[in-house]
Amino acid sequence: MIERILPRHVACADAFEDPPDARLFPEEETIVAGAVTRGRLEFTTGRVCARSALAMLGREPEPILRGAAGQPLWPAGTIGSITHCRGYRGAAVAETRHARSIGVDAEPDEPMPTGTFEKISPAGERREIRRLGAEHPGVHWDRLLFCVKESVYKAWFQLTGAAVPFTDVGAVIDPVAGGFVARLRGSGTVLPGRWLAERGLLLTAVVVPGSTNGARGVAGE
Ligand SMILES: CC(C)(COP(=O)(O)OP(=O)(O)OC[C@H]1O[C@@H](n2cnc3c(N)ncnc32)[C@H](O)[C@@H]1OP(=O)(O)O)[C@@H](O)C(=O)NCCC(=O)NCCS
Structure with a gap:
């Protein structure tokens, strides 16, 4: 999958x-x-x-x-x-x-544990997630946002050796095309990724390209 x-x-x-x-x-x-x-x-x-x-x-x-x-x-x-x-x-x-x-990152497509959404997301991002829920029911968008941030955390750690606080990761999810764009506040780094909801699971992936596939580095680096 x-x-x-x-x-x-x-x-x-x-x-x-x-x-x-x-x-x-x-x-x-x-x-x-x-x-x-x-x-x-x-x-x-x-x-x-x-x-x-x-x-x-x-x-x-x-x-x-x-x-x-x-x-x-x-x-x-x-x-x-x-x-x-x-x-x-x-x-x-x-x-x-x-x-x-x-x-x-993988998460069950289930509601977030109480209080966690508030910890990982500022008010504006939470509003956007509620809007996604109203317009595209069927996916637990708050959990998907968490999943996005976990995959960004892992990719960023591998890239830099540093942990990124979840509140420093802003993410915009495309509900139709299965993509997302994560922005790291402060550094201006932009990390695109993809997501999937199937079999009661949410999956996210971020891949930072290497030198052989046209990569010029991470945007904002
Ligand atoms: C490390 C972290 C991203 C793992 O994510 P998770 O959803 O808990 O668990 P997953 O099963 O998806 O991932 C676990 C795997 O992540 C990998 N991993 C652990 N630490 C990692 C790091 N610093 N960088 C990259 N990968 C890491 C490991 O391979 C681990 O599996 P393993 O122990 O079998 O090797 C997460 O636990 C974490 O610490 N996040 C910190 C950010 C945070 O504050 N989270 C809570 C917000 S409320």
């Missing part, structure tokens, strides 16, 4: 269940040694998806370790992103010449 919101040069894989025979490398086992079963399963299937996607790029299986901020550490010459939520795990990877950064 995730391939529908990613460009062709990005390899990806996803899963709606945890394969019973999924295995981690010993170095990865250490990362989730203290995790509860659900977290362990999500992590394991996420790694399996990531390795499937890396195999599409011709890469042999190898451990994908975790950085100090929780970010996945990709094999040399590749970058990517992993997401998991109830009923879904997905990963996207590309060679660094094709993409400088990727952020993907």
